[in-house]
Amino acid sequence: MNPKANYLYRKSALVVNRAYQKQLFQIHHPEDTFVLSGILPLVRFANGKESTRLGTQMGVLKIAIAESGDVAYTTTVEKDPNVFTDRSEVFIPPYNAFPSFSFSGKRYTYFETQLLITQAIAEGYYEDTFQPSLTLPDTGAEAAPVPSPFVPYQVHLYLRYEHYKPNA
Amino acid sequence: MSHRSKIIKEWIEVKVTSANSSVKADLTVDKHAVRILGISLTSDFDDRLYYRGSQKISINGKEIFPEGYESKLLMQGLNVPVNERIIQLGEEVEVGNRKAELDFKDSDHINAPFIAYRVRLYVYSLLTEKP
16 A cells, blocks of 8 residues: 555445346546555345345446456455355364354455556456246145245445645 | 554544434544544444444545445444454544534344443544654
């Protein structure tokens, strides 16, 4: 990090209303920022009602530099387990009577990068990769499996910038 | 050599007494502070804050965290070392008018039915270094 810089956080939301939706969007960088230093996409369902789908992947996100079109960041957006209790510690082999101990308060971290900002906007692209999970109806063995319905959601894109001090 | 801490810890506290409400509070940072190091966010019901909370935080009139920034991104638990629990704001945040403002919003969530809770925003600043 530049020693004369401060962090500035911004958030934008993409609305995904239908399965396999593809959308282009723009990210307007705040004034006086010179580096995009952190990126964190999170999936949010309205009121916490989550969809049932195969796997945890929700879609693919790409951020490109405008004009040149170079993709500077790409990731698969995963469904956030959204549990307050962080159970990562259960991977430690249990050696006592409390094998499922856990800590509260998972901490989210940004993807660290140093993307120089030379233009006012960046281009973004998001594509939903819905794969329904199939359930067998209990009406008979010959009935076709029922795919799970698509549930609209939002991708909240958190961005961390570095900006200059006013007097630097 | 002085062993006195040179970090000033202050906080703003808001009480959320009704679901889907917004509450505001502000704090005047200590007059001896020369710069602000960082912040942290806690609650008496951490799971409510985790699922339901979002806020805007401004310091010196500058919006550092925008409206709708989820509280869970500013929280940390026992698995985070004590000295890493401050959310740093960069190297040199000017104290300016010394105002730290919290605009907190509660939103319904299926995993956390509403009960009244309080939210604390801690502000850490550096004490004047005397020669």
